[in-house]
Amino acid sequence: MGCLFNFDVERYIAIQNGALSLKDEFDQAIDSVIERGLKNVFFVGTGGAAILMYPAEYILKTHSTLPVFTEIAPELMLMDHQHLDEHSLVILPSLSGTTKETVEAAAFCKEKGATTISLVGHAATPLANLTEYTFVNYAADDTSCESFYIQSYLLAFRLMYKRNEFPQYQQFVEEMMDLPSALLKVKEVVEPRAAEFARKHKETPYHILTGTGIDWGQTYYYGMCILEEMQWIKTRPVHASDFFHGTLELVEEDTSVILLKGEDKSRPLTERVERFAEHYTKELTVFDTKDYELAGISEGLRSLVSPIVCAAFLERVSCHLEQQRDHPLTTRRYYKKVPF
Secondary structure (H helix, E strand, O other): OOOOOOOOHHHHHHHHHHHHOOHHHHHHHHHHHHHHOOOEEEEEEOOHHHHOOHHHHHHHHHHOOOOEEEEEHHHHHHHOOOOOOOOEEEEEEEOOOOOHHHHHHHHHHHHOOOEEEEEEOOOOOHHHHHOOEEEEOOOOHHHHHHHHHHHHHHHHHHHHHHOOOOOOHHHHHHHHOOHHHHHHHHHHHHHHHHHHHHHHHOOOOEEEEEEOHHHHHHHHHHHHHHHHOOOOOEEEEEEOOHHHHOHHHHOOOOOEEEEEEOOOOOHHHHHHHHHHHHHHOOOEEEEEHHHOOOOOOOHHHHHHHHHHHHHHHHHHHHHHHHHHHOOOOOOOOOOOOOOO
């Protein structure tokens, strides 16, 4: 096993296996919801927790005819969403279980008659106490991405399976059980590259991050919730297709462009950005999930779990940036420090 800087292997594996261990409880909840009659699904949250639901939404959009919406909690309460009613399932993630807007949204959705599920890191918190179904898996910031992804995937897979839309269900669920060890191997393989990236870019003031398809959420999340919030580095997360409708004009010879390449059908869109950036900047960094072996994971599931793979290796980048920049990932100026 390779040496991972400032990383607790046993804790990581335990947290991801904890997410997987919720499967049977998820199944019971989803089966009950479907028996009652289900018209649509909402993922509702605030900030990073909501963004981490994007891949599950993408999976439902590309494998199911069940309408799915991902909404920002405070906006949902103001917008009078016409699809939210007593036949809706609302999934609300919040690691702390205390996120004010998400707690308020849970109460709002219950008033509308919707069935609510919370995904939290701590029991007996306001959100956990409010929802009809509550699922608890402790995680910290450095492990929460994969934990939330795994949970949302298990929920999405079960929804599609019960609607006879996902014949790969049994195979993929079995393969998911191998994912934590495969992700750990990804971290070990990427470690030298993550350390080198952090050394090279510790003073870089600005990054353009781009991705597409099922990986777009992780691209957006990493720019906003990690580089901006946790490192105070300016970023421009942009969808690979939108890159050519404005952002390309910001690319100069020394502009850092970070490209996340996944393995779903939208991969040609990232390849287009890569071809462009190779010509116009010397600071293109490509992280391609195809470069990493995932033991026990079939090709079909690989294309779906690429955001989880990206989260695993980007955590290594974050850890080394923290060291190189002497800027703890827990340091904040405003968040939970001042009223806003």
